Amino acid sequence: xxxxxxxxxxxxxxxxxxxxxxxxxxxxxxxxxxxxxxxxxxxxxxxxxxxxxxxxxxxxxxxxxxxxxxxxxxxxxxxxxxxxxxxxxxxxxxxxxxxxxxxxxxxxxxxxxxxxxxxxxxxxxxxxxxxxxxxxxxxxxxxxxxxxxxxxxxxxxxxxxxxxxxxxxxxxxxxxxxxxxxxxxxxxxxxxxxxxxxxxxxxxxxxxxxxxxxxxxxxxxxxxxxxxxxxxxxxxxxxxxxxxxxxxxxxxxxxxxxxxxxxxxxxxxxxxxxxxxxxxxxxxxxxxxxxxxxxxxxxxxxxxxxxxxxxxxxxxxxxxxxxxxxxxxxxxxxxxxxxxxxxxxxxxxxxxxxxxxxxxxxxxxxxxxxxxxxxxxxxxxxxxxxxxxxxxxxxxxxxxxxxxxxxxxxxxxxxxxxxxxxxxxxxxxxxxxxxxxxxxxxxxxxxxxxxxxxxxxxxxxxxxxxxxxxxxxxxxxxxxxxxxxxxxxxxxxxxxxxxxxxxxxxxxxxxxxxxxxxxxxxxxxxxxxxxxxxxxxxxxxxxxxxxxxx
RNA sequence: GCGCCCGUAGCUCAGCUGGAUAGAGCGUUGGCCUCCGAAGCCAAAGGCCGCAGGUUCGACUCCUGCCGGGCGCACCA
Numbered sequence: 012x013x014x015x016x017x018x019x020x021x022x023x024x025x026x027x028x029x030x031x032x033x034x035x036x037x038x039x040x041x042x043x044x045x046x047x048x049x050x051x052x053x054x055x056x057x058x059x060x061x062x063x064x065x066x067x068x069x070x071x072x073x074x075x076x077x078x079x080x081x082x083x084x085x086x087x088x089x090x091x092x093x094x095x096x097x098x099x100x101x102x103x104x105x106x107x108x109x110x111x112x113x114x115x116x117x118x119x120x121x122x123x124x125x126x127x128x129x130x131x132x133x134x135x136x137x138x139x140x141x142x143x144x145x146x147x148x149x150x151x152x153x154x155x156x157x158x159x160x161x162x163x164x165x166x167x168x169x170x171x172x173x174x175x176x177x178x179x180x181x182x183x184x185x186x187x188x189x190x191x192x193x194x195x196x197x198x199x200x201x202x203x204x205x206x207x208x209x210x211x212x213x214x215x216x217x218x219x220x221x222x223x224x225x226x227x228x229x230x231x232x233x234x235x236x237x238x239x240x241x242x243x244x245x246x247x248x249x250x251x252x253x254x255x256x257x258x259x260x261x262x263x264x265x266x267x268x269x270x271x272x273x274x275x276x277x278x279x280x281x282x283x284x285x286x287x288x289x290x291x292x293x294x295x296x297x298x299x300x301x302x303x304x305x306x307x308x309x310x311x312x313x314x315x316x317x318x319x320x321x322x323x324x325x326x327x328x329x330x331x332x333x334x335x336x337x338x339x340x341x342x343x344x345x346x347x348x349x350x351x352x353x354x355x356x357x358x359x360x361x362x363x364x365x366x367x368x369x370x371x372x373x374x375x376x377x378x379x380x381x382x383x384x385x386x387x388x389x390x391x392x393x394x395x396x397x398x399x400x401x402x403x404x405x406x407x408x409x410x411x412x413x414x415x416x417x418x419x420x421x422x423x424x425x426x427x428x429x430x431x432x433x434x435x436x437x438x439x440x441x442x443x444x445x446x447x448x449x450x451x452x453x454x455x456x457x458x459x460x461x462x463x464x465x466x467x468x469x470x471x472x473x474x475x476x477x478x479x480x481x482x483x484x485x486x487x488x489x490x491x492x493x494x495x496x497x498x499x500x501x502x503x504x505x506x507x508x509x510x511x512x513x514x515x516x517x518x519x520x521x522x523x524x525x526x527x528x529x530x531x532x533x534x535x536x537x538x539x540x541x542x543x544x545x546x547x548x549x550x551x552x553x554x555x556x557x558x559x560x561x
Numbered sequence: 562g563c564g565c566c567c568g569u570a571g572c573u574c575a576g577c578u579g580g581a582u583a584g585a586g587c588g589u590u591g592g593c594c595u596c597c598g599a600a601g602c603c604a605a606a607g608g609c610c611g612c613a614g615g616u617u618c619g620a621c622u623c624c625u626g627c628c629g630g631g632c633g634c635a636c637c638a
Contacts, residue, residue, distance in 0.1 A: 038578090040580075053580060056618070059618085090581055090619095091581085091619075093580075093581070306634080317636085324638095345565090345566075346633070348566080349564075349565080350633090352564085415574080417574090420567070421567075423572095428573090428587080436600085439600050440601090494578095498577085498578075517601095520603085525597050526597090
């Protein structure tokens with residue numbers, strides 16, 4: 012059971028015993044000042060109105076009636092009515108052994124009961140290579156999946172390939188032109204074509220593989236032929252870069268194969284029609300999204316008979332995603348946020364609760380080098396590519412840097428800082444703490460010192476304030492992970508790890524681990540092992556490695 | 562014009578769903594390696610939390626209105 016749950020139970024028992032009204036929710040916080048205890052709650056102040064008594068009076072009653080708990084050394088009432096809890100050092104010492112015993116399971120939910128979540132991210136168009144903002148979305152999405160899974164949620168990660176519609180056609184025609192150019196034929200890119208160098212390379216590959224299009228192929232067949240080839244190759248390349256980044260998707264969905272070919276958009280339109288949620292106007296078919304909070308109604312079938320993109324996406328969400336999950340989370344770029352209300356409207360119209368569809372906006376990334384904006388390469392018609400980023404700064408530094416920021420806050424990514432292998436770079440600071448700990452154990456082995464058995468370590472010698480603080484910090488970890496998963500905010504884990512590393516480095520500087528006092532040495536080795544283990548668990552949630560040495 | 566996001570130290574950003582005296586990194590200044598990894602540690606300086614109201618025991622946090630920045634407002638995707 013989590014510590015705050017135990018405390019809440021104790022609080023409720025005290026309230027009952029004192030004849031006070033109970034509390035549905037109890038917020039525990041970790042005070043900034045040590046004098047305010049290890050945990051504090053404002054429960055007495057919250058109850059003041061319902062109980063018709065002064066907060067401090069209620070707090071006093073709670074203290075008097077609080078059941079004795081191993082966890083708690085003493086309770087204090089402070090300020091306007093805060094209830095401050097001081098943990099028992101003896102209990103903390105014992106808890107350290109439990110952290111060690113739990114190992115990689117420490118911080119994971121005990122019971123797997125989190126429902127099924129469909130988590131879509133990156134989903135870059137199959138019209139070119141992945142760029143830096145895709146790397147950010149990949150880091151956030153993958154870490155979210157890890158976080159949610161650690162809390163017992165069944166997560167399916169998904170990359171949705173938009174291999175249909177106008178841009179598919181534009182891509183196909185662009186490749187068609189490039190192939191003709193390879194053959195020495197005069198051909199120019201269409202108005203909305205893709206000018207990137209990569210299509211020239213793709214045309215070369217196409218030729219080299221001896222591919223060809225039937226001479227008698229119709230326009231329609233040419234588009235299909237070149238479009239399929241281009242999408243297949245580009246998606247392959249995207250998948251490869253993501254794999255190098257440590258991100259693998261459970262599902263790669265295809266707009267064409269999984270939605271359009273299944274006739275799902277028509278089914279959704281029929282559904283709308285049968286419920287009176289759509290109407291004809293100006294030769295087009297409109298979905299009455301204003302009935303569900305959108306600011307204007309939306310076209311779902313154009314006057315030329317084609318489906319609009321949102322119509323297809325609504326079908327995808329309703330049938331495919333909700334067909335396999337209770338909850339949908341989409342990570343979108345800021346340019347798509349105007350699109351959210353209509354999707355919400357559609358899903359509510361189709362009977363899904365509003366909270367079952369969540370959208371996280373992953374903001375843009377500005378690339379800097381030593382504080383100066385990195386010039387986009389106009390010649391290539393491209394930005395900074397994700398594989399270039401990985402090559403330059405590496406996977407761990409890239410991921411950690413992205414996860415040091417809230418996803419909805421625009422990010423300045425300084426290549427020079429991320430590349431630098433110094434303290435400027437938070438990822439090395441955290442990894443260094445782990446490597447240092449491994450190094451201590453390596454040193455111990457060299458000196459013929461056996462590591463203590465976690466379950467039987469006497470942790471009582473850990474009496475230094477810095478040691479008590481470290482243990483308490485480690486005890487926060489499960490709640491931290493839970494909170495980060497609940498809020499869908501992986502950056503909390505990154506920050507917390509940085510704090511833990513800082514506390515460890517400071518303690519390490521002032522306290523020797525390997526020494527003559529064997530009891531103390533074993534206790535400190537246990538502490539080191541626990542810190543190292545938690546750092547490893549935390550980094551794993553971020554998809555960042557915990558190196559043995561650096 | 563309407564909608565969404567963002568204004569916190571010189572810079573980049575946290576602030577745990579409303580708590581007690583505002584946090585970190587970088588940068589600046591000054592210290593620390595005969596001792597388990599100096600990719601480290603210790604210390605100093607640095608703030609009208611954009612502005613003004615409101616809600617309450619209590620606001621960086623919630624509400625309203627301004628100011629400033631970003632992004633959206635298609636029968637594009």
